[in-house]
Ligand SMILES: Nc1ncnc2c1ncn2[C@@H]1O[C@H](COP(=O)(O)OP(=O)(O)OP(=O)(O)O)[C@@H](O)[C@H]1O
């Protein structure tokens with residue numbers, strides 16, 4: 001008898017929180033559905049308005065195209081390939097250039113940023129030069145790179161690198177500067193050499209700074225690759241834009257933009273995924 | 289030979305002056321003379337902000353004295369050596385390392401093989417009562433648990449010289465008593481020399497061979513009390529001895545005056 005007398009109230013009190021949790025979860029879900037629905041509605045409204053204005057001739061369909069034509073263009077590219085070859089090949093080409101430039105720019109930015117953040121002597125010497133280089137509008141280097149490195153991928157990689165390098169560099173530099181002095185002191189007393197302090201204290205604490213810049217900088221890498229292709233290339237989405245423009249195919253320009261946006265979003269998603277895995281030690285987040 | 293007869297720690301006329309953000313100079317430690325013998329347990333008490341932590345950073349080699357000499361085991365201190373363990377006043381666990389990996393850090397930094405480092409770290413986690421928490425990250429621990437991780441991470445290196453800056457102030461009373469006894473046991477076993485900074489005079493007397501009272505900042509040694517309570521001690525029981533209370537009263541008279549000076553200075557600043 002007595003066990004029952006004990007269990008009953010336990011069940012009773014234990015029942016209320018799950019109930020509340022349940023209703024809260026339901027409210028959260030409802031909110032999510034509502035937001036998604038509203039988002040879709042906004043998209044449909046914008047596309048619908050565009051289509052309508054274009055079809056009715058309020059805006060010039062030749063210049064502004066319309067969503068249905070853009071969609072048709074994408075479908076044609078996917079099914080029949082582009083004038084330059086298959087669509088996949090163009091995407092891959094651009095992605096390859098952007099990725100290569102991004103990796104090189106990030107590596108250079110992180111290494112130099114951490115080095116200058118750790119070695120004040122180096123920072124004092126190179127600091128002004130980096131500031132000057134940063135103030136140059138680097139996108140104008142893209143045509144120069146095409147002249148230097150030709151129509152192949154190298155010139156696009158180079159423009160991606162110069163765009164990626166600076167934000168990553170400044171973040172890594174700042175991250176290395178802002179390391180908790182207590183942690184460095186503790187590591188040194190525990191027996192860490194300067195190299196170990198850099199590798200195992202400075203770099204881990206700078207990673208959140210670095211990751212912030214990685215998000216922005218992948219977008220920059222894509223821009224670098226696209227602009228390079230636009231100026232002169234044999235393959236790639238940037239060339240697709242240039243060619244569509246050359247043949248007065250507005251739908252083609254927009255379709256290429258849509259494809260680019262999808263590529264950028266997928267890359268962003270992958271980066272966020274990697275970030276979650278790396279930052280398991282961070283207090284934020286809902287994980288256990 | 290002289291290395292064996294020389295004291296564990298020796299500060300001679302040590303001063304430390306900091307440059308403040310406003311460009312002025314602030315002397316945290318002035319003309320400090322302090323000698324800690326081999327295997328000696330010295331507690332340091334003094335009013336807040338007087339320069340106790342600064343003194344420890346001088347001994348550890350993390351900071352250089354502006355004037356004077358600091359030597360450890362007869363050798364002048366040049367940078368951080370491998371003899372010293374330092375439990376910091378502030379939280380200094382590595383947030384991106386798990387508890388186990390935090391405790392392994394010291395041995396790993398010193399080139400101990402991974403398996404051996406892990407074994408030693410586990411043994412220490414066991415002693416501080418955190419064996420079940422080894423794969424947590426510091427942000428998932430309480431303040432007291434984090435402090436115990438820091439203690440384990442320091443002890444696992446078997447330091448000859450142990451600098452402890454208010455190591456137990458974040459702990460609850462029970463754990464504190466437990467850790468104090470643990471510390472005494474460890475110290476008696478290894479023969480390490482300890483400098484233990486605390487605001488708790490009872491704790492200072494219960495643990496130490498000598499209690500050093502610092503003046504209001506800039507810190508110098510005001511008075512040096514030898515604690516002649518018999519060892520081995522248990523911190524909870526030693527507090528109840530009449531001799532303990534006698535010593536307490538004597539030291540408090542000296543310390544209380546410095547605390548009052550510091551407080552009056554603070555009030556004068558506000559006024
Ligand atoms: N890096 C620094 N720059 C300027 N002033 C400092 C610096 N570090 C410490 N001080 C000053 O030196 C004095 C002594 O500081 P310290 O940390 O040694 O005090 P403490 O005795 O450990 O105090 P508490 O008991 O509160 O921990 C303080 O007045 C502090 O403001």
Ligand SMILES: [Mg+2]
Nearest residue numbers: 340341377453
């Ligand atoms: Mg202090």
